Amino acid sequence: MKALDLAGTAVTNTLRSKLRTFLTVIAIVIGAFTLTLTSGLGTGINKYVDTMVEGFGAPDELTVSKQADGPSLAPGGEPTEYDPDAAASGEMFGMPLLTQDDLDALRATEHVTGVETARLVEPDYIEGADGRKWEVPFMGASFEIDMLSLAAGRAPAEDGDALEVTVPTDWVESLGGAAPEDVVGQEVTLVASDPLGAQSGVDATVVGVTEPVASGSGAGPVPSPELEQRLHDVTTQGLPEEQRNTYFQAIVTVEGMPENEAAVKAALADRGYxxxxxxxxxxxxxxxxxxxTWVLNGFALIALLAASFGIINTLLMAVQERTREIGLMKALGMTGGRIFGLFTLEAVVIGLLGSLIGVGLGVAVGLVANQVLTQGVLSGVTGLVLFAVNPWALLLIIGLIVAIAFLAGTLPAARAARKDPIEALRHE
Incomplete structure (x- = not known):
């Protein structure tokens, strides 16, 4: 019997007892369905994380801050003796701030090609062309300029002394526009307070309107570096110079990443960063x-393990019922190896059928659920992906299930292959 004939016979034999085969296939479908969903969930959420990573910076960048030498932020423990020199340098959220000397040290580090910083400013309000005043619950930073997704206009200029700002699409109507293009070119005033509460305004031009992205960039007004500096000057007016020119962190660009990553990190750590x-x-x-994802996959594998016993049971019963048929095949010259192959092929057919149905159902349910949830109750999470299809993962699931089915079929197949043809022909 040729290989193609053997495969055709295996398919026919599998469908002999339709109910028994159906119940065995259902158990495999459950495992394949669960594996597909959990794999898709892991792929989708990691894809969302990747999107956020892309929006926050480039792969050749390091975020650098000073290592904290002072007291721990955790409650308890003995107090630390007050150091006026350390206090003068300023801290933010218990972390020491970077100074201009620190930035110079970062630039002098081998393999570092650029150092960028941004001022964190919080205006009290923004005043539109019509004189109405709007609170600014979230102010962006100039380092977001390269990450913006624009609905109209352009990003603020990164060089020069331009006082420019972008606003999110949610602000268009409040600023008197019907479409994003309507507010591009509008003059606004950003008002901030100094440490004593005195307010000062900085005039700026709206040059773009931003759409929300997964990383959150553009969720609030994003200023040009010069506008950011002007607002910073307002909010720090009257403070000592060492407190005015400080930064919470810096973005360092490294050449030859990731090969030079470890060397740069080690060099910076030696300097206290x-x-x-x-x-x-x-x-x-x-x-x-x-x-x-692995925990959920574990439950799916348990279901597949249970299904493998179903395959063993199904084929053992088939061997028992077809004992005389096996004897006849051997009497006609069919070898034990061919009989072994026939029964293992039947197991593979059951596994392949169950895996294809389960994977298909899993993909369909995952895609529909992703669409319903991301467009419904989770629509506020920009760029969220709950389920994504990874073709290689699906092929791996199908291959795994077929392999489990093959292994499960080897026991009954071996029993069929070892049957004595004379005894088998006498079987009632």
């Missing part, structure tokens, strides 16, 4: 996602 890539900062998130 902490450097992290975006992957470092999001590594914990990815670890949690992967851990949950």
């Amino acid at each position: 902490q450097a992290q890539t975006l992957e470092d900062q999001l590594g914990v998130v990815r670890g949690i996602i992967d851990a949950v």
Whole structure:
């Protein structure tokens, strides 16, 4: 019997007892369906994380801050003796701030090709051309300029002394426009307070309107570097110079990443700085996602293990029922190896059928659920992806299930192959 004939016979034999085969296939479908959903969830959420990473910076950048030498932020423990020199340098959220000397040290580090900083400013309100005043719950920073998604206009100029700003699409109507293009070119005033509460305004031109992106860039007004500096001057007016020219962190560009990553990190650590890539900062998130995915996959594998016993039971019963048929095939010259192949092929057919149905259902349900949830109750999360199709993962699931089915079929197939033809022909 040729291989093609053997495969055709295996398919025919599988469909002999339709109910028994159907019940066995259902168990496989459940496992394949669960594996597909969990794999798609892991792929989708990691894809969302990747989108956020792309929006926060480039792969050749390190986020650098000073290592904290002072007291821990955690409650408890003995107090630390007050150091007036350390206090004068300023802190933010318990972390020491970077000074101009620190920025010079970063630029002098081998393999570092650029250092960027941004002022964190909080205007009290923004005044439109019609004189109406609007609160600014979230103010962006100039380092977001390259990450913006524009609905109209352009991004603020990164060089020169231009006082420019972008506003989000949600602000268009409040600023008197019917479409994003209507507010481009409008003159606005951003008003901030100095440490004593005195307010001062800085005039700026709206040059663009931004759409929301997954990283959150453009969710609020984004200023040009010069506008950001002017607002910073207002909010720090009267403070000591060492407190005015400080930065919470810096973005360092490194040549030859990732080969030079370890060397640059080590050099910065020796100088008292902490450097992290975006992957470092999001590594914990990815670890949690992967851990949950593996736990859910474990439950699916348990279902497949149970289904494998169903395959064994189905084929053992088939061997028992077809004992005389096996004896006749052997009497006609069919070898034990061919009989073994026939029964293992029947197991593979059951596994392939169950895996294809389960994977198909899993993909369909995952895509529909993703559409319903991201366009419904989770529509406020920009760029969210809950389920994504990874063709290689789907092929791996199908291959895994077929392999499990093959292994499950080897026991009854071996029993069929070892049957004595004379005894089998006498079987009632």
